Amino acid sequence: MTISLLAYLLIPLFSAVLIQFTSRYKKNLADIIANITLFAGFLNISHLIFNTAKTAKFSLPPMAQDTFTLLMIFMIYMVALAVSSFSSGFLTEEKNRHHFHSLILVSVSAMCGIVTAGDFFTLYIFVEALAITSLALIAFDKSKKGLKGAIKYFFLNFSGSLFILLAMAILLFTIGTFSFAGIQHLTDPAYGGHWPFQVVAAIILLLSGFLIKSGIFPFHIQTVAAKQGAYSPVSAFMAGTVTKIAGVYAVIKIAIIFNFFDLKLHEISETLMLIGAISILFGAAFAMRQKDFKKMLAYSSISQTGYIILAAGLATPLALLGAIFHIFNHASFKTILFLNEAGLKKNLNTSDMEKMGGLARSMPWTSWSFVIAFMSAAGLPPLSGFWSKFIIIIALWQGGAKGYAMMAIGASVLTLIHFIILQRKVFFGKISAIAKNAQEMPLPMLAPIIVLCIVILVSGILFPYFYACLIETGIKAIL
Amino acid sequence: MTYHLALFILIIILALAAVMAKNMLFSALILSLVSVGVSLILFTFASPWAAVFELSVCAGLITALFISVINLMPKEKKLLNESRLKFTLLPVVLLIMAVISWIYIVPFFEYLSKHPHLSIHNYPLGQIIWKDRVFDLIGQICIFAAGVFAIKSLFARSINEQKSHKSQVTGHKF
Amino acid sequence: MTNIFSIDWYFISLLFFIGLSCILISKNMFKQLIGLEIMSKACLLAVILSGAATNNVNLAQAIAISMILIEAIVITVGLSILIKIYKTTGSLDLRKLL
Structure with missing residues (x-):
């Protein structure tokens, strides 16, 4: 630091x-x-x-x-x-x-x-601070839906943090430390390199605490309710960074410091992969069925988080690299999608997809940035989302999880299909009644969307350069 | 040692009473007694600073907050009307849990305390707070700011509320 | 002879279970907050106990003090949301909010 x-x-x-x-x-x-x-x-x-x-x-x-x-x-x-x-x-x-x-x-x-943060307690303090602020942001418009989302978020999140504290106490009791460096020191083969099963219990508690916060499959109620109730920019913020940093970052960090791949923790790592795989399928399948624009994006976000958890569960260096990159890519494209939804909602006063249609003519910038974002989400070649998914799938294949690799490809196709359906319903197709009066978003709203699109395009096309410059020097050192 | 274990059993019974209580006020008061019990246990672990904080903040401040919130409610809302069946079943479930965890948890931690851990220098408290864990203090500033802004924004008046308030006022006038 | 620390852990796990089941069972938000409090008391005891068991009480105390402060802030925010919900819906029941 x-x-x-x-x-x-x-x-x-x-x-x-x-x-x-x-x-x-x-x-x-x-x-x-x-x-x-x-x-x-x-x-x-x-x-x-x-x-x-x-x-x-x-x-x-x-x-x-x-x-x-x-x-x-x-x-x-x-x-x-x-x-x-x-x-x-x-x-x-x-x-x-x-x-x-x-x-x-x-x-x-x-x-x-x-x-x-360098240890679990510091991590815990900042996670609590983040939970409090995001709680207030969800309840910001003071509608009934927002308050409902906030109270669900409150109880799930803070009971999750208590699991983390309990796990920390067990770690302190067993190995006498809860700092990342100390634990990494103990994973050295010179110290035996084999955990007693109490540490395994602590890892399970830690993972369940952080998975609650990341809003993945069994705990998706809170994130979906929260994203639906909040203002749309808040949903973008929540989906893009907050749930990723509060939950998924910590899961990847745990996978790195407890060295899931080398040590004999394969039960945990397989369970994590299973949870990731289930939420990929679940999120993609539920996203297909939604009529509400925002709810669909929320479910699609669960599916994308599943990829990261799947890769973190595998925990080979290549998979972790893919997971880290996918967090970054997910932040860029999901923010665009949610912000576009916000722009539409402000213009049209509805987020029901059935009522929209033919918006591409009146809102060209919104429409085409949406295309770029969902192509990145589905993992089409020149864009940045392709590379991270590609790395994850290759890592899965190399790590022996060929079934999961095939499933990841299949779910990716499913993502593409549901976004194409959405694009046809909302932006192309027949011009609906509300589309005639629609106007393009003003510049301060449009500028961040365009900048994020440029980030997606540039980091996709120049990916080999970034890979060499950034990853080879830095991330190799921590693995 | 008997004193120590008796305190533990006492706080478990008190916690159960706080969960099962029908009246909110009663529940909050019992909770403060649980806090007092916890702080007495902390004294037996030779950690007076944590015990004092627990006594003043949890048993004092938080109870005061709870009671002031309860006083905002009208009298009939202070009773909790929900199905009592689950709550009467709770002690039975707890008893079953107690038997199961006596079989599993005690040997679990029994083995654990024999496991070798890192050798630790027990530095004085002030040095740990001000030297080793400075970043935690920044975190506390951050969480404090978060709490203040969260409460301010929760109670700030939004446009919708203001409109309805205005219409109420004007409706009253005419 | 059973170790004193393992018996303490046993009681702590029971306390944690009481708090958790209160959050799961009750539909009243006030009661759920009390469950949360009980759970965090169990965590506090667990941290201090681990510190005492590994001869590291001062680190555990430093952590426990921060934990108590965080707990106070969290409960304050929770109570303020509770008041807000009470003002909008006139009830503390979670089912009526849905």
């Missing part, structure tokens, strides 16, 4: 407090401060991510830093900037905009804390 990484955590926190004091009467000031803070951070991290050697050598004790962390911070700032810029156009009638931006900034700082 370097001092510059600490700044990614502290500056948004400071801006959040600043917004509260300055923008009570001038609401636009809140937009400006939040966007400037996030934009500055985004520029800074995108410079840093290609010059990892330049970081200073100051460190606080329980922290960690590697390329995985930097990539995650880049992703957090990217999505937060997109959402904050979009909502300054979206929430024009909302009187409490300064609260909204404060909450977004605090959750950015909490997420940076999560990805830089």
Whole structure:
């Protein structure tokens, strides 16, 4: 952990407090401060991510830093900037905009804390902070649906965190440490390299806690309810980063530090893979059946999370690399999809897919960015989503899980089909009554979508370059 | 040691009473007694600082919060009207759980305490808080800010509410 | 002779179970919050117990103090959502919110 990484955590926190004091009467000031803070951070991290050697050598004790962390911070700032810029156009009638931006900034700082944490307790503190802010964001519009989503989120999440605490206590009792470095030290073959089954119990508790937070198949109720109830930019934020950082990041981290592949933990790793596979199929199948645009996107998000969990369960270096990359790609395309949905909802006042149709003529930018995003989600070749899915499938094939590899390809086709159906219903086809009056989104709302599309295209086409530059140097070191 | 175990049995009985209570106020008060019991147990583990925090924050502050929320409700809402059958079954289920976990959990941790763990230097508390776990303090600032903003935004008035409030006021006038 | 720590773990697991079953059984949000409190008490005891068992009480105390503060903030936020829901629906019943 370097001092510059600490700044990614502290500056948004400071801006959040600043917004509260300055923008009570001038609401636009809140937009400006939040966007400037996030934009500055985004520029800074995108410079840093290609010059990892330049970081200073100051460190606080329980922290960690590697390329995985930097990539995650880049992703957090990217999505937060997109959402904050979009909502300054979206929430024009909302009187409490300064609260909204404060909450977004605090959750950015909490997420940076999560990805830089060096032990399970620090991780736990920041996860709780993140849960509180996202709770307030879900209940932000104060509708009945939003409150319902918030209370479900509250009880599931905080009981999940107590599982994590209990697991931490067992780890402290058994091996005397819960820091990542200490555990990794113990996985060395020199120390025997074989866990007693109490540690296995602790790992199961930890995984169940984090899987509850990631909103995957058996626990999908909370995320679906939350995403349905909240404002649409909030749903984009939740689907893109919050559930990924609070849950899935920690699952990957556990897979790395407990060394799932080398040690004799294959029961856990197989269970994790099974959960991932079930949620891929479940999410894809349920997404096909939805009539509501947003609900469909929420189920499709469960399916994409399944890929990451599947790869994390396999835990070969290649699979972990694919999982990390898929988190990043999922953040970019799912944010576009949810933001497009938000734009449509603001324009048309409905999110029922049956009522839409023929919107491509009146909203060309929205329509084509949607095409790029769903092609990336389905994993079509030139786009970035293709590469991560490709890596995951190859890793599955090499790791001996050929059935899962075939299933992943099949589910990918299923994703493509349901997005094509959606595209035909909403954007192409007959021009419906509401489509005639529809207008293109204003520039502050459109700009983040276009930028994210460019990110998808560039990181897809130049993928081999990024692979060499980023992955070979950094991520190899942590595996 | 008997004192220690008696405290444990006491807090389990109190917790069961808090869960099964019909009245919210009674439930909150019993919960504060559970906190007192927990802090007494913490004293027996030679950890006075945690015990004092538990006593003042959990038994004091949180109980005060619970009671002030209960006082916002009208009197008839303070009783919990839901089916009692599940709650009367709870002690039976707990008894079954107790037998099962006596068979499984005790040998489990029995084996565990013999397992070798890392050698640890037991540094003084101040050094651990201020040197080894500084990042936790930043995390606490973060969670504090999160809590403050969350509560502020939850109770801030939104447009919909304001509109309905205005129409109520004007309706009253005319 | 059974170790004292394993008997303590036994009681802690029972306490955790009581809290969890309260969250699962009850449909009243206030009762669920009390269940959450009981669960977090069990976790607090577990952490301190592990610290005492491994001769590392001070680390456990440092963690426990942070845990208590976090618990207080979480309960405060939970209660404020509860008040908000009570104001909008006039009830604390989860089933009426659906």
